[in-house]
Amino acid sequence: HDAALIPREVEGEGVVGQQPILEPSQYHQYVSGCNLKSGIGKMGGTFLMERIVDGHRFKVTIPEFTMIAPFKLN
Template sequence: MVEQITYGVKIQVKTNFEGTFYKDHKMLFAFGYQITIKNQSKNSVQLNARHWIIKDALNNTETVSGEGVIGKKPVLLPGESHTYNSGCLLTSPIGSMKGYYQMINFTTNEVFKVEIPNFKLSAPYVLN
């Protein structure tokens, strides 16, 4: 598990390899990840947007931005957490993801970024 705290918001990431499949004569590697966002600050916050940088071992980079996470913009009171599952496809058995969430602090109306730490994606058979 990888974790990081930014402005009192803790991000924890767990990953898993889901398998391989062929699409358009290309082998793709499917990875799942579970993210828990925990508000350890004294203020209520809301996640409004996400920004991801996804890389694979073939030096391909994909940038993904959008509103919320899996169709939600969770509001977290102090001490609350939100967990969700998602995934990505890579063209190699090794890669990484990192990014940030754009959030708003309801006490100060400040918009701020919470870093999502860099985490590795790897098929279990490629690493010892």
Template sequence: MNVKTTDGITIRVKAFYEEGVSKPQNKYFAFSYGVEIENNSSYDVQLLSRYWIIKDSNLTIREVEGEGVIGEQPIIKPDGLHHYSSWVPLHTTVGKMAGYYKMKRLLDGSVFKAYIPEFHLVADFVNN
């Protein structure tokens, strides 16, 4: 599990290769990832948006951004957690992702970036 803390917000990410939906013969490799966002601060925060940089081993770089996560803009209370899962397709067996969430402190309306730790996407059959 990869972990990073910014301004009291701890983000944990774990990725998995999805063999059942991948089609290696078509250069389609699917990966799921689970995210846990923990609010260790003393104020409520709301996740406003996400920004991802996705890189594969062909040096292809994709940027993905949008409101919330999986259609939600959750409010996370102090000592609270928010979990979600999503997925990403690659055209190679290996890649990596990193990024940030824009978060808003509900106490004063200030917005900050909570950084997502870089994590690797590796198909199970690839030798390390």
């Protein structure tokens, strides 16, 4: 959600084109980005996960966080 515009929704398969398989206690880290016309915005949402053993699907919530372009911090 850019401070200057209406919220945008992104939906698709994988995380930045990846579909990692995680064992218990493992995690996946990635780098992503977005264009902020105002230089300030926020992001949050969910990822749909699937347990391979039984096919059970569940959502993982990504808490909302603020994004600020470095030039706004000066």
